[in-house]
Amino acid sequence: MSTTADAGAVDPPVNRLRNVSLGRYSALILLALFFVYFGLIDSTTKDVFTDGSNIKVTLAARVTIGFLTLGLLVPLAAGIFDLSIGAMMGFASMVLAWIEQENRVPGGVFGASVVTILICMVFGWVNGFLVVKLNINSFIATLGMSQVITAAMLWRSDNQRIADVFSDEFQDLGRKEFLTQSLSVWYLLGAAIVIWYMLEYTPFGRKLFATGGNPDAARLAGVRTGRYIWTALIISSVMAALGGIVFDMRQGAASPQTGPPLLFPAFAAVFFGATQIRNRPNVWGTMIAIVTLAFGAKGLQLKSPGVWVEPLFNGLALAIAVAFASYQGGLRLRRKRDPEVPSGNLAATVSSRTDLDVDPSG
Amino acid sequence: MSGSVLEIRGLSKTFPGQHALINVDFDVAPGEVHALVGQNGSGKSTLIKILAGYHDPAPGASASVTRQRRGGELTHLRLGDARAAEEAGVRFVHQDLGLVETLGAHENLALGAGFLTNRMGTISWRQEIKRARAALADLGYHIDPRKPVKELSAAERTGIAIARALQNWDRDVELLVLDEPTASLPGPEVERLFDVIRTVKERGVAVVYVSHHLDEVFHIADRVTVLRDGRKIDTVPTSTLDHDKLVELIVGRALYAEFATDLSEGRAGGRKVVLAARGLSSSSLLHLDLDVTEGEIIGVAGITGSGREEVARVLFGALPRTGVVQIGGVHVVGDRPDLSVRAGLAMVPADRKQVGIMPEMAVRENMTLTDLQPYWIQGLLRVRKERSEVSTWLDTLDVRPRQTERLIKTLSGGNQQKVLIAKWLRVKPKVLVLDEPTQGVDVGAKADIHRLVDHAAEAGAAVIVCSTDTEELVRLCHRVVVMQRGVARAVLTGDEITVDRINQLQLQVAQEATA
Numbered sequence A: 001m002s003t004t005a006d007a008g009a010v011d012p013p014v015n016r017l018r019n020v021s022l023g024r025y026s027a028l029i030l031l032a033l034f035f036v037y038f039g040l041i042d043s044t045t046k047d048v049f050t051d052g053s054n055i056k057v058t059l060a061a062r063v064t065i066g067f068l069t070l071g072l073l074v075p076l077a078a079g080i081f082d083l084s085i086g087a088m089m090g091f092a093s094m095v096l097a098w099i100e101q102e103n104r105v106p107g108g109v110f111g112a113s114v115v116t117i118l119i120c121m122v123f124g125w126v127n128g129f130l131v132v133k134l135n136i137n138s139f140i141a142t143l144g145m146s147q148v149i150t151a152a153m154l155w156r157s158d159n160q161r162i163a164d165v166f167s168d169e170f171q172d173l174g175r176k177e178f179l180t181q182s183l184s185v186w187y188l189l190g191a192a193i194v195i196w197y198m199l200e201y202t203p204f205g206r207k208l209f210a211t212g213g214n215p216d217a218a219r220l221a222g223v224r225t226g227r228y229i230w231t232a233l234i235i236s237s238v239m240a241a242l243g244g245i246v247f248d249m250r251q252g253a254a255s256p257q258t259g260p261p262l263l264f265p266a267f268a269a270v271f272f273g274a275t276q277i278r279n280r281p282n283v284w285g286t287m288i289a290i291v292t293l294a295f296g297a298k299g300l301q302l303k304s305p306g307v308w309v310e311p312l313f314n315g316l317a318l319a320i321a322v323a324f325a326s327y328q329g330g331l332r333l334r335r336k337r338d339p340e341v342p343s344g345n346l347a348a349t350v351s352s353r354t355d356l357d358v359d360p361s362g
Numbered sequence B: 001m002s003g004s005v006l007e008i009r010g011l012s013k014t015f016p017g018q019h020a021l022i023n024v025d026f027d028v029a030p031g032e033v034h035a036l037v038g039q040n041g042s043g044k045s046t047l048i049k050i051l052a053g054y055h056d057p058a059p060g061a062s063a064s065v066t067r068q069r070r071g072g073e074l075t076h077l078r079l080g081d082a083r084a085a086e087e088a089g090v091r092f093v094h095q096d097l098g099l100v101e102t103l104g105a106h107e108n109l110a111l112g113a114g115f116l117t118n119r120m121g122t123i124s125w126r127q128e129i130k131r132a133r134a135a136l137a138d139l140g141y142h143i144d145p146r147k148p149v150k151e152l153s154a155a156e157r158t159g160i161a162i163a164r165a166l167q168n169w170d171r172d173v174e175l176l177v178l179d180e181p182t183a184s185l186p187g188p189e190v191e192r193l194f195d196v197i198r199t200v201k202e203r204g205v206a207v208v209y210v211s212h213h214l215d216e217v218f219h220i221a222d223r224v225t226v227l228r229d230g231r232k233i234d235t236v237p238t239s240t241l242d243h244d245k246l247v248e249l250i251v252g253r254a255l256y257a258e259f260a261t262d263l264s265e266g267r268a269g270g271r272k273v274v275l276a277a278r279g280l281s282s283s284s285l286l287h288l289d290l291d292v293t294e295g296e297i298i299g300v301a302g303i304t305g306s307g308r309e310e311v312a313r314v315l316f317g318a319l320p321r322t323g324v325v326q327i328g329g330v331h332v333v334g335d336r337p338d339l340s341v342r343a344g345l346a347m348v349p350a351d352r353k354q355v356g357i358m359p360e361m362a363v364r365e366n367m368t369l370t371d372l373q374p375y376w377i378q379g380l381l382r383v384r385k386e387r388s389e390v391s392t393w394l395d396t397l398d399v400r401p402r403q404t405e406r407l408i409k410t411l412s413g414g415n416q417q418k419v420l421i422a423k424w425l426r427v428k429p430k431v432l433v434l435d436e437p438t439q440g441v442d443v444g445a446k447a448d449i450h451r452l453v454d455h456a457a458e459a460g461a462a463v464i465v466c467s468t469d470t471e472e473l474v475r476l477c478h479r480v481v482v483m484q485r486g487v488a489r490a491v492l493t494g495d496e497i498t499v500d501r502i503n504q505l506q507l508q509v510a511q512e513a514t515a
């Protein structure tokens, strides 16, 4: 056996070149293209686009979505969707405002934030209960939860926004700058590092991915998959709460309308990100995706202002990125499913067709 | 060559970093059973998948089918087109069957042949079910066609895949391609499959048959083609070969007298009982009692439906059970695999694809999931350390290619199996439960795995091997339990453990069961 062991191997250099697929870096390439086009070529945008303040504003505007995407990543690693994260974020921002309004929690705004996070964790716990104990599909359970949260929020707030309850010191935490960027951007970076460490460098993260990769196999390897799913949903609720708190810092006001519309852009960034760098949900791929989407939308808005630009851009960029990554990754899409490979975790689902076409022979 | 049903010329295929097939020519004569053999990763499945249109070949390949049923009409196949082979009358049973797990047998069959509709144009489920039941009964399977495929045993699933491939076979099937159909079939069912093969062969259908069981090759095949590392070594009539010569063609050298070793000398006497099971019952087991001492290897045989399929999972606690399982005198709770693992139980499941691998993860991640503690140092998972240990295991089991970071789904079936075995051997379990441990594994690797199982037992583990491969049981076990209807019907020890005796017992109890 040993004499023939290497007969099938191709020279390493060739091998390496082949394995680098541009699709894995399409977000970075796109980002560069945006800077070249909007920053150097297009005369209507080129004065503004590369301006330091434009960069700062563009990045800071994405911090809330950034927290949501980090929150989505964790359950997605375990193959679970959390559709309540948008509503949860809006809810958190309202809860913080209410507590500040009533002013009954000791410890000032810090105490209020802790209470907000704890309340969101309870909702995350309930999500976990529905999914793990009652065995409800996560898509449905969290969709239901998002409606319940929205209802609670509307009932309590009468659909009114709350302003003028946050102190200047609190708002400074979101508005002040550090190394040319808004402080909130650094908070997001900090959270990203924590999630990255957790997913990639702890047994917890590995088991989470295993749960997403094949829950039955993971269970037989001794992973308590239910616990991991449950924990993941609690972590995503914490990220939603943090997103809400940072939102309040930056805006100085809370409104029941803020959360839900952020769900799609957050999902778009996570799915886009899951095609980047490595073919599964990952923190830095997602962060790059957010930045790319942010600058792409910004450039288009500078050219032709209109609120419709951004959703259109998000949708198109997502579809194109996923298609590009699948194509480059050599995954065959049409009628060519590998008969030996079950559809696996999210990354595979994202980058191959998700409809149930039937292979003709196998 | 005009006398061929299938003629392939100059077939090559390169995956990133690896040549899977190199300029292979392959011919199948009308009405012959043509075996395709070779070690794990030699390219057998790749050849078949290209023919089926799942992979594109490298440019320069050609293939044609001569349609005997249409007066010798010659069809050139567009390789890489998913419909081409199907339309030319070639049918496939793939290595992992390719059934839709959540659907019943009737739906799976209908997906292959088109749905039966009634006058209103809607699907007639009653007819579908009837048709499926008849098709399965033809092959000797009595399965409720409405039961989701994922709830069936591996052997039953194989039956469904074969039934699907054989639909309308007397009308338009020229060639039937079977990729390791017997990897999880017990002896008597293999016989049944052979009957089916003989029947279709008599009616002029040619068969390509992939298997690692060389005795089957001699039994059923007229000619055999050997692949080694993606190259065709030779095509020869089986009548001019014997077992050793074939092994030599496959491996490239003679294999030392592996199967002659005698291990069955009085092992059990006076040793400590590691695993004790009392009154184990589950959906297909009835009050099973089992004691396994340290260093002992116990075999579990039985036809499909005898309860053999569940023994491993019930012992391990992957299925709900009643009864008592103790390891070293300590009670182990059922239906909690995590606690079983902690108590020192390990199980390699039979169903590699469904519950074994995590397809989109690296070989390394698949292997180390069972115990990450050694790499968890000062708050960081040390991937480099992990990688080097995994590398060592890949060497030990001769997994090819030796790449720790490759996605496990891109390994050949046999190599995936080796990774799954390493995954448990590395944690040095007290009780090792193996369910079809060498399914889809080639002769050389099989010997390696058997040696590792011996070593594990010598190191004090209690080993339970549930297998449909009777030779394997004879080679490994100190005691063999033959199951029937959920009950241990016979226990063989010492010299009683022979292939004939086990097969005979399995059949005998099967006959008693139907009588």
Ligand SMILES: Nc1ncnc2c1ncn2[C@@H]1O[C@H](COP(=O)(O)OP(=O)(O)OP(=O)(O)O)[C@@H](O)[C@H]1O
Pocket: A008, B015, B016, B018, B019, B020, B038, B039, B040, B041, B042, B043, B044, B045, B046, B047, B095, B400, B401, B409, B410, B411, B412, B413, B414, B415, B440, B442
């Ligand atoms: N999708 C893929 N991507 C990359 N490499 C692959 C892929 N599929 C197969 N290979 C490689 O091609 C080689 C041939 O694999 P193949 O599945 O044809 O082997 P096989 O002869 O069927 O082996 P086995 O007996 O174990 O099933 C293997 O080395 C395998 O790792």
Ligand SMILES: [Mg+2]
Pocket: B044, B045, B046, B095, B179, B412, B413, B414
């Ligand atoms: Mg194969």
